[in-house]
Amino acid sequence: MRTVSKDRILAGVTLLPSILLVGIFVYGFIGNTFWTSLTDWGGVGALSENPEKNYVGFYNYKDLFVGFLSSGFRQDLVNAIFYSVFLLIGAIGVGLFIAILLDNKPKAEGFFRTVFLYPMSLSFIVTGTIWRWLLAPSGGVNVLPTYVGAEPFNFRWLSSTQSILQFDWQNILSFAFNVISIVLIVIGLWLLGKRSKHAAKWLVAGIVIGILVYLFGDMLPKALIMEEKHGFNLATTGIILATIWQYSGYTMALYLAGFTGISQDLRDAAMLDGASTFNYYRHIAIPLIQPITISAIIILSHISLKMFDLIFAMTGPDNGQTGHPALNMYLTTFRANDFARGAAIAMLLFFLAALFIIPYLISSYRNKDERA
Amino acid sequence: MARVELEKVFKRYGSFETVHGIDLAIKDNEFVVLVGPSGCGKSTILRMIAGLEEISDGTMRIGDRVVNDIDPKSRNVAMVFQNYALYPHKNVFDNMGFSLKMAGLSRNEIKEKVEQAAKVLELTPYLDRKPAALSGGQRQRVAMGRAIVRDPDVFLFDEPLSNLDAQLRTQMRMELKKLHIKMKTTTIYVTHDQVEAMTLADRIVVIKDGTIHQVGTPIEVFEKPKTVFVAKFIGNPPTNIMAGQVAEQGGAKGILCENGMFLPFPHETALEIGRKVLAGIRPDAIAAEEAVNKFSPAWQYDVQVLFSEIVGGQSLLEFDINGTSMVAELDGRHKVDPGTTLKLGFDLDRLFVFDPETNLALDW
């Protein structure tokens, strides 16, 4: 018994410095940012020696979502969401596809692996600069068709002002409920496909919410006093392309490592069981390395939520069409000296990232417990 | 169900040849066991039959079809792997049903077939479990279940029992045999466990370094080994081999071994005097105590015991005879002190004679 408690003391003492450091410099500062976001620190005199800070509750948050003048931030937020979704689909899709090609042992596999992984090693500033040139209105990608004698593209990858998939922020509440309802129903259908007992719960919840929103959606409070359209700004396609280019090699490496780890016997067994190459990946290999897909989603989504330098390099910090909350946070805090509002944006980003990461952590801990 | 025929089948990896033109004809319903030391090419041959490995040269037939260029899934063979190769993320039901799903059967058909196979293999209570939650024996059974649901023409087994403990191995071995008696599917089974080979096989194929040394029933392979390798590899402890030459002593023709031991031939032979040979005698062809008296005095020898050990109801005796050490497997329990002199009887009716140049059995 004595030795155990001694061990514990030792362990505690050894851990103390890192606990203290992490406590102060990570959690302490998050706490401080949160506190700042609840004040009105900013404007004239924000940089004085003893700036005036008054507690204003959640005013900054409220203003970001429903404030008359915050529509720029709201578009940035919408951009970030589209950006995350397309980056996930693009980088995982392309990475997976290349990984499958390489997993089938083409000649010079090692060479191609390096080629595809190479973009990862570039800084975002370099990637951004290269792609800004490639996507310039009358250069790079747009002139490609002329090499085969066709008309050049005239798509404005980074400077288009078009916006598609628009919705009205006024109705954000009913829109959110609709999304929740659809997500629940999709999960329910997916569980149904897997013949899980829990499918019914999800389906019923989703359908009930859907019906309620359909019937009583009009009674939900409006977010704004007037119509405000937000959607997918086509100018962000260039940025999405560049990020996919940079990260597909990374997802490829993740997937390839996963595929290589699957024993040849399993593949042989699947072949003998009559699986085609496609079915092998669909039913055996990809489900087997699901943890890799989950890690890729986590990593890519928090990268896309924090994206700053690439956008900065490609379209500059002030381009409203391709704005991003992280840039907005920077400009608000350090150019406008509106520290409280910047802190509120930071907290929102933190919260969004947590939304992705916490379920992952919970499920991985739960799996560990199951295995133990 | 189908015949399997290999005609001059070669396997080369680049310039490195591992299988050197083997010929093998396996009959319908037959249970054939491939044995041989590690690295001799057993798995390679099996994988070539499955289509997982291309054959570099020769012809392979399953049923009446030449399958050289037919891919694994169209050969209708099922294989059980040494490490089972179960799909870790699928439960037992889905593991067993995967091939049926790939074949496009309806859910109900799959359910029916899987449940039937599960019943035969006593797996019904485990259908919902993932492989990780099964014991080694149960996993082994799932691997077998996955093979039998498809009702294939040929079963291929690559050392399926080698990961099990001795007791379970014996039990599974018997179940395998029963399964074969029931299903009658042509089976090719790789092992390096002789007991498995002897008990399961209709015919044994002994392989060394990518060539076939002998094909025969277990008794033929045991009693009439065609090469020195087979005599040594099959049977445990291995056959005692002594170099010598054909000679005449006291009017009898026999083998005069280099250590001075004379082994008279049990029957007339045309082997000429002076011919160099290798003599082989199985440890279980040697008897001690009263059993010695079954043999004529010419088949009895005085030996010096080096070491003895009791193995269940039998004893192994290592002894020295004029400077050569040999092993005898005796019935009954004999604990003999080292150094004791003992009279042993050799059953020379079971004498093997090989050519020392070619290592092949002589016709004598």
Ligand SMILES: Nc1ncnc2c1ncn2[C@@H]1O[C@H](COP(=O)(O)OP(=O)(O)OP(=O)(O)O)[C@@H](O)[C@H]1O
């Ligand atoms: N891909 C390969 N490239 C080169 N040589 C190979 C390859 N695969 C197998 N070999 C060689 O072929 C020979 C036969 O291998 P095989 O796996 O068939 O042996 P085995 O009889 O099954 O042995 P074990 O009893 O240990 O399983 C070995 O010498 C092995 O090194």
Ligand SMILES: [Mg+2]
């Ligand atoms: Mg092998």
